[in-house]
Amino acid sequence: MRKNLQILSEQRDRGAALILVIGIGALVTALIATAIVVAVNGSRHARNDVDRQGALAAAYAGVEEYQSRLDADPGYVNSGNDDAAFSAGSGLIDDVSNPALGYGGSWADVPGSDGTASYRYAVDTSRYDTEGTIRLQSTGRVGDETRTVVVDLRQDEFLNYLYFTDYEIQDPAVSRRTDACKKYSYQGRDDTYCGIIQFGNGDRVLGEVHSNDTIYACQATFDGTVTTAWARPSGVRYLRTSDCNRTPVFEVRDPVRGNSPLYRRALQMPETNTEIRADAIESGCLYTGPTSITFTADGRMAIKSPWTRVTRPGAAVPNPPECGDPASVRAGTTIPVPNGAAIYVQTVPGAGDVNYWTTNKPSCGRGNPVGYPRSDESIPAEVDGVPAYGCQNGDIFVQGTLDGQVTLAAQNYVYVVGSTMYEDPDDDMLGLIGNNMVWVWNPIINSRTEPRNVTIHAAILSLRSFTVQNTAEYARADSRLSATPTLTVRGSIAQRYRGIVYTSWSSGWTSYSTGYTKNYQYDSRLRFRSPPHFLSPVATRYGISTWIESPPAYDAQGNER
Template sequence: MKATRLVNARSAVHGDRGAASHGDRGAASHGDRGAAMILVMAWSMLLLLLALVVTRAAIGQILPSDRSERSYEALAAAEAGIDDYRARLLAQPSYFRESDPTNLSLTGWAQVPGGASAGEFTVAVDSSTAGSEGVIRLYSTGRSGNMTRTLEAVLSKRSTLDYVYMSDIETPSPMLPGAYSTAPIAGAVGGQPTSQGVASSLCSRYWYEQGAISPTVQGNQRNLNFCQWAGIYSNERIVGKLHTNDVWRLDNVNLSGALDAGAISSACRSAADGLLPGEVGCSENRRFISTAESGITSNNGANAVWPPASTPTYQGDAFRPASSGDATQRNPRYEPVLELPQSPALLKKRASSNGCVFTGPTRIRFSVETGVGYMYVTSPDTLVTATACGGTTLKSSTSAPATQVTKKIALNGFTDLVVYIQNVPRPGQADDADNDYDVNNRWTAGTEPTCKAKTTKIYPYLIPNDTVDRALFNSGSTYKGFPSEQADPASPWYANNCGSGDLYVQGPYKGNLTIATQSNIVLTSSVTDSTSTGTSGQPAASSTSALGLVSEKFTYAYRPTKADRTWVGDWKSANAVDPKYNFALLAVDECFAAQDPYYSPRQGNIYLWGSLAQKYRCVVGSTGGYYKQYAFDSRLMSLHPPYMLELSTEPWEVERYSELTPVTQGVGSTAWPLVTARDGVVTVQNAVVQSGAATVAVVGTTATVAATSAGQVVVSYEVVSASTVETRHLVVTVE
């Protein structure tokens, strides 16, 4: 039965195929189509869900990409803000001190130049330490859409204050008294009547520059056989970096005891540095001229004449220093030319606006009394100056020119003091828009007190009414003043300078100031920081005092002699022995020298802690004068004499970048903590709004910033612990 049923089942399948396939076809077709529709709909739903997932993922990728692009645009806008401000500084180095209503980024948002970006930037500037430390801080915020990014850029510039010693030209100034003869040349030479005139035409350029090598002939190098050379010798010690835009002349011995390793540089290029067409250049392995160089002879000594006694009168265009062998072990490295300032006119402007302007020869003696720094000022040709500097009380009577006034002026009454000593203005002289004290200090030539005869001589120009100054003189002299009444009346150092803006200065100082002169600075004895100690006069590392001296002409150590070259009888010679100097010096058109170094006596060492820069390289020691013991004052890396750095024409460069996240507040007042728990027990002081429309008030260690408009606000403040004082900044974006 079972088998049959199987057969029958099979028979139903096969034997009845036709009936089944025809009789039931309609019903089966409708059922299959319904099932297929359900399957298609299911697949469609699945594909739709998959599409939604893919779309969501794609959108998720697109949004971060857009945010990233805006973030990059905001960063680029912040960088553009820094570049824009630097460009303005390049065009005007003192731009950070000026008000510029055309610069929209300083008061709000400015569009990135060029039109290719939707970015904007706003800039805040902290220039509070530009003068004292040589640092400007820029805070530039870039914005693209709702994305912002903020950069801090610290700007600094290369200057003479980077070096213990720096010169433009390594040969004595043609105008240095005693260097070149002023006697007439028979028949003159090339239109030059004196050897000094010849030197003016031949020696005022770098050794590696083309130019005149005689009054009538051109050559490829400076004339080494006529133009004098100063040098660096093994019996000297110079600590710190040295640079010349010219070529050094070095003693042909091991100088490792005289110079620090790697400290000396020159702007004389080698082939590796890239020579200009026709440029002589230097050997990379021996970037100096030695004292033992073959092919040249020395023309050093007093009153050099043209033509030089050596033969030939020119070393020849083919001359090159030896290219191998370095006995000095101090081969200079290459550094580019550092341009010296053209004039101290900026300092004159600062002195006129908020400092002191004195007229004609002026004596300043520094003193520290009961912890306060003073300057005792004698300036008899000054008719008027700022009230805080003596007002109208300094002038002397023309009928009694030997009776002069000395004023005691406290230095702590000034901030970033600049003093300017001007030549006596003359009637008809044009009014100087940068000087409020020129027209009102005019004298007809010869009528000013300093040019009036005292007994039979006009020396001294200055006679301080100061017991301390008088004690610096020997007894027996009629007038105790400067220059010495016994000094050579024909001395080129001061014979025709009775109306010149010369400064006679000495003493210990306390405070921050820069003194600039239209003529010379005469160092009558030591000029030191009040904290200086020891044989070398090194100032204390903790001292916050700084002195800058800027002479338009010479700065020199005072060594007064009579016409017979012997020391004067009134000025004590001990005043000139081993002088100590703590200052940053710049001789704009001339150089630093010792008066009459070609004549005895030798008076020991010059001990300098500071910085010395000059147009030429003048002589401090020969038969007489001094040896050099110079050391860089490392405080100058962060403590600059007022406004002295601004004289540098070098561009402000970005020293370092960093990105920061400013705090954000609205217009109105918001409190911000200035320290963290990691600071420990500290106090906050000297909170100042350096940029932005806001005020700040500090209670404890919390600052409340009251902003009056949108933009960027920068607050500087000091955090004081038991051992340190640290300056910090709070950067606020006001929305």
């Protein structure tokens, strides 16, 4: 009996073990099956993720390819496919040779991808004429995945920077140095002789800075990105004068060199601003001889231009009403600001021109016919043979509160004779372009200058220098003010040579100074908008000003979504 019970117990144990083995086997089988499913799904997701990332990279490859076409041919901005919904109304010229434009659902292969990655794009140029912006929609494809980015492309131009300088020296015509100074410091210029100008103690620059030259800086603070075309192989890319024992601060630092500007290739300045004259004759206003303009906050401007006879020579309407009746303009009148246009002031031309005078010429007397110099003002020294306040010079004298968008360009000098500000800082926009100097008016009265705080809202471009009158030491102007006034610029400044804004010196026991401390602030709108007809560098590359990823514009078969 006991033996039978033992056999029965053993049989029960073997049955329980068998059930346990079968259960464990089923569990292991289930785990293996789950692992296989997870692995397969994971592989699929991983592949999809790789394809998604690859599609985004392919979209950027399309952006770069389009940029390279613009670099090779700036006129390619007019090429595209108006059949694309994104390009509708842009008036583009078909380029069926470019598969990236998507004719018939075509795609362009990403080089080096063996056909596994491709892209296509569409172009919108509706804002190009007014803002200089090209909008590009680029879609990348890898496998069945597509991704789309939309970027705004603008030329790398002067307006991208709060402060741009071609040469970090004073204009040789002002410093009375030879043409040997007309090269960059890293090309072997004698900076001691040529008179380097550096960012000094207390200077704080609130925006991006670029120089084609070597930047000199001493205890200045740069809040934005600073770049230079000095391709120094090692070490920091700035210098200090021998009397400086302080260190500047570059808030945006070179990732390798630390407290240093970054490298960026040079921007080439145009030689003249005469192309704006053509724009003014076509759609703006041309004035002749010294011209004073005072903006008023109601969208108007008081203008006096005594030498002007015809405001659009050669046009179907040579004196359009928006430029003012020439007889009234000569005497002084008030007209609406020619919004969205360019105003060009030319020097009085010679015989044969419609603005040439043979009789009844305006009276100049001691200076020019718009009131400069003042009766108690000493006439500043001439620069490179060009006199200040010349009777027939193509000079602009500007001040006031602007309500509108306009560019003022002078064949000779631009004088900012008082604060020049926006009525609406979010909407108004002013360009000031001098073929010669852009001066901040700082007259010598009874052998002294007495500058007061000045604010300028404008994008400023001088093909010589942006500078303050009578700050050169040889002027020996003595301000003796209790506090140095401030020059505030909200906008951007671009110039061929550095202009002096403040000077101090001593003679015996007496200290002298004249000029302003700087308060320069970048107008961030200039990254996306330009004053009307503003000048661009001679040759440059298009860069991305903004970008976003949008829902895919096309599926993998090239159908618009």
